[in-house]
Each structure stands twice: as C-alpha cells, then as structure tokens.
Amino acid sequence: MxxxxxxxxxxxxxxxxxxxxxxPCWPVEPYEFLIWWHCGYPASDVTCTKGWTALKKEVGVEPRQILNATQAKLAHALKAGGMVPEVRAMRLQQIAERVENEFGGDLRNAFVGRIEDVRKKLKKFPGIAEPGADRILLFGKIAPVAxxxxxxxxxxxxxxxxxxxxxxxxxxxxxxxxxxxxxxxxxxxxxxxxxxxxxxxxxxxxxxxxxxxxxxxxxxxxxxxxxxxxxxxxx
The missing domain is CATH 1.10.1670.10 (Helix-hairpin-Helix base-excision DNA repair enzymes (C-terminal))
Known part of the structure; x- marks a missing residue:
C-alpha cells in the first residue's frame, strides 16, 4: 500500500x-462532569449516563442534594450505572463536600490563576488524572488545551x-x-x-x-x- x-x-x-x-454525551459543566464520571462503573458513556439519569431523578446532582442524601439512597440510584454503587456514593459525597467547603458550592471558583494550578486542583478529585483534567478544561471552556x-x-x-x-x-x-x-x-x-x-x-x-x-x-x-x-x- x-x-x-x-x-x-x-x-x-x-x-x-x-x-x-x-x-459530547456528558455534562460539560465541570462540577457536573465530575459527578457524571462516578455515576457508572466500569465507567463508559453508557454506564455513566444511566447512573446520572437515575441520580438526577432520585436525588439530584447539586452539592447540597448529594450531601443531604444518605449513602444508601445514593447507592440505590447509582445501581443503574453498574458495579460498586456504595463506593461511588462515597466518592460523590467527597466531591460535593470539597466543592462546598473549598469553593463555596461553585467549582468554577477554583478556575483562577495559572492553568497548571487549576489542573492540579482538578487532579485532587477522585478518579481524575491528566486526561480527565484536560477534558474538563477543554469542554468546560476553561482553557483550549490539547x-x-x-x-x-x-x-x-x-x-x-x-x-x-x-x-x-x-x-x-x-x-x-x-x-x-x-x-x-x-x-x-x-x-x-x-x-x-x-x-x-x-x-x-x-x-x-x-x-x-x-x-x-x-x-x-x-x-x-x-x-x-x-x-x-x-x-
């Protein structure tokens, strides 16, 4: 050839x-993407979307809604997205708690300063490595990274x-x-x-x-x- x-x-x-x-078939708002990413396991567009849809219906996705829900209720909703819903319920509350306590309930408050520093903040969230941080930066329209x-x-x-x-x-x-x-x-x-x-x-x-x-x-x-x-x- x-x-x-x-x-x-x-x-x-x-x-x-x-x-x-x-x-994109996922939420492009950065906080919502963090939640969506843990709505399915093994994580895929299909499993995450199923869990996300159930979570929105049964609990809601705002930080306060997730923190006010019991882990059992969160896990019940997340079963729609696949395996280990109890672990994923815990991860959601960790994310919501950090957004509430560190960023005043709005993750976009974290997006100030150098992009390198913003990326480091994102990578402190569960399940977010370099590719995930880049994805959030790009689709959240924070920085047009590659x-x-x-x-x-x-x-x-x-x-x-x-x-x-x-x-x-x-x-x-x-x-x-x-x-x-x-x-x-x-x-x-x-x-x-x-x-x-x-x-x-x-x-x-x-x-x-x-x-x-x-x-x-x-x-x-x-x-x-x-x-x-x-x-x-x-x-």
Whole structure:
C-alpha cells in the first residue's frame, strides 16, 4: 500500500464525513462532569449516563442534594450505572463536600490563576488524572488545551506515526503534540478533534483488534501501511 499522508485537520474532515458531526454525551459543566464520571462503573458513556439519569431523578446532582442524601439512597440510584454503587456514593459525597467547603458550592471558583494550578486542583478529585483534567478544561471552556480521549490516545499516533508507544503517558503526550501543532488553539476545533478521535477509537481503531479493513482513513494511516508491508513480506 502506498501511504498518502494527510494533515490532522484533513484527517478529521474524513472522520467527520464518515461518522458525522459529534457532540459530547456528558455534562460539560465541570462540577457536573465530575459527578457524571462516578455515576457508572466500569465507567463508559453508557454506564455513566444511566447512573446520572437515575441520580438526577432520585436525588439530584447539586452539592447540597448529594450531601443531604444518605449513602444508601445514593447507592440505590447509582445501581443503574453498574458495579460498586456504595463506593461511588462515597466518592460523590467527597466531591460535593470539597466543592462546598473549598469553593463555596461553585467549582468554577477554583478556575483562577495559572492553568497548571487549576489542573492540579482538578487532579485532587477522585478518579481524575491528566486526561480527565484536560477534558474538563477543554469542554468546560476553561482553557483550549490539547485534550486527548483517555481510552484511545493511540488513534492519532497510529495514523500519523505508525505505532503507539508501550508507555501510555508517552503515547498521550505524542497525541497532544500532534494536536498542538495542527489544530488551532480554540475551543471548537479542539473539542471537534477530541470527539472525532474518540468515536473512531471506540468504533474501529480499537486498542486491540482494530478493524482496519473497515477504516475510512486506512489509505492515509501509517499503522495500516506497516501492517500491509508486513503481509507482503515473503516467508
């Protein structure tokens, strides 16, 4: 196969032509995202949304509503989102308590000063590492950072560079660098990139057993070109 490399924006255009325009299925308000993220386990768009819907109906999602509820009531609502609802109920109350006590009931009070400091504050919440903090910063319109989907940072690295690294942090950093270099530092373009790469990673360019034969960008993918060369080698 002859590789026909594309710029990252052109690659995203092809993905959008295949999948259509994407919208986040999670709450983009930072505090609400923190709650949504713990509404499902194992965490996924489907499980978190199920738990979130039940929580809103049975308890509510505001900090005071969560703190005033018993853990048993929270756990009952969170069962809709999957396993260990008791643990997730505890996490929700930890989040709500911190927002109330440290930020006066409004998490946006934390978003002052350097982005590095804001990111550190976010990473102190349960279950939030670098990718999660970046996601909150980008979709909460706090800073147009080069966020990369946490469960598929390999997508852009595969297509553009050939192979993801064995170290997750290195792969994530390389994907960020590709976005930084070619996607304008604005909210909409970088949100669009995140959503399209996420969709492609979950649908076809999976971490294991990617469906390369069905991929709309395989003729531009360095990873697929390498596989193709491997198939053509004589035994």
């Amino acid at each position: 002859t590789l026909k490399p594309l710029s990252v924006p052109s690659l995203l255009d092809k993905l959008e032509a295949s999948y259509g325009a994407q919208k 966020a990369v989907p946490s469960n598929c940072p390999h997508v852009l690295v595969r297509v553009q560079l050939g192979l993801e690294r064995e170290n997750y942090s290195v792969t994530y950093g390389e994907a960020q660098s590709l976005i930084e270099a070619e996607i304008p530092k604005q909210f909409h373009p970088r949100q669009r990139a995140y959503l399209l790469l996420k969709e492609h990673g979950q649908t076809l360019c999976k971490r294991t057993k990617p469906k390369c034969q069905e991929c709309p960008v395989s003729s531009h993918c360095a990873y697929f070109a390498g596989k193709d060369r491997g198939r053509s080698r004589p035994l």
